[in-house]
Amino acid sequence: MIELTRESLARVFPRAPQAVIEAFVAKQDVLTKAGVNATRTRLSYFFANIEHECAGFALKGLEESLAYTPERMAEVWPSRFPGGAAAVRARFGTAPSWQLKAFDEIYGNRMGNRPGSHDGSTYIGRGGPQWTGRDGYRECQARTGVPAVDQPKAVSQLDLQPEICAAFWAWKGLNAKADAGDFKGCVKLWNGGSNGLADRLHLMAGNDPIIQRMQSVDRILPIAKGMPGAPPTAKPPKDVVDAATVRERRVRTAAAGAGNEGAKQAGAAAHVALPTPVMAAGIGFAIAAVIVATVLIARKQQAVLANWF
Known part of the structure; x- marks a missing residue:
């Protein structure tokens, strides 16, 4: 460490x-x-x-900091206040601590904040x-x-x-x-x-x-x-590489599964002489997805190795 x-x-x-x-x-x-x-x-x-x-x-x-001016608030949230600073003043007034009311509304009903509460200005x-x-x-x-x-x-x-x-x-x-x-x-x-x-x-x-x-x-x-110390292992362990490539590996597994299923259906269709261009296209897409995911996994593995210092 x-x-x-x-x-x-x-x-x-x-x-x-x-x-x-x-x-x-x-x-x-x-x-x-x-x-x-x-x-x-x-x-x-x-x-x-x-x-x-x-x-x-x-x-x-x-x-x-909640020390916003109406102008700054309108600048930060333009879609919420299309009327600019005037819209902010009309909505929340200019009395002391008007910013608390604003944050209760702006941050309300999201990030776990309860609507109609003071969570927005509390959990800043x-x-x-x-x-x-x-x-x-x-x-x-x-x-x-x-x-x-x-x-x-x-x-x-x-x-x-x-x-x-x-x-x-x-x-x-x-x-x-x-x-x-x-x-x-x-x-x-x-x-x-x-x-x-x-x-x-x-x-x-x-x-x-x-x-x-x-x-x-x-x-x-x-x-x-320049800090003293070194990583705990000379090379990143498998679980570190797996954590960095989890999304790509999921994509590859899903694409491989879809390709296998498409191949089975195409084989079944061939026995009854049905056209299979859509199936062939699906199989081709799945193969391409597997290849792309494999390349991305290899690149991330190299990136992990390069950053393990």
């Missing part, structure tokens, strides 16, 4: 509170259990996303990974024992960030994305797609989130490579 030192962590997160640095040094076993520090690639992906999500643990209170992004939504907080609590549902601010507790971050990483199954060298796929799982990326673009001062993350990886990778 890769050992984390105060010096290396301070270089990755120069603005992080000392309590966070000390927690990660003292609780490295938490990351080890989640497999985060098994390879330098995993650490690089982990660090880059955490750095972006919470400004390297410098985000005030490790809590998503918190902690290093920015856990969001009642379902996310419930998952965080189940994985860490932190009373996240009843005490949401506990997710931002500085000395608990190793547990909070490792639990999110494990929940999203991000080892497989890192092992395959799929950084964009990692980001998509982390933050849920284009809407999440737009929010991140706004909260992190307007830089393209994917580019910023890739820059973060480029910056962090030499540091990660």
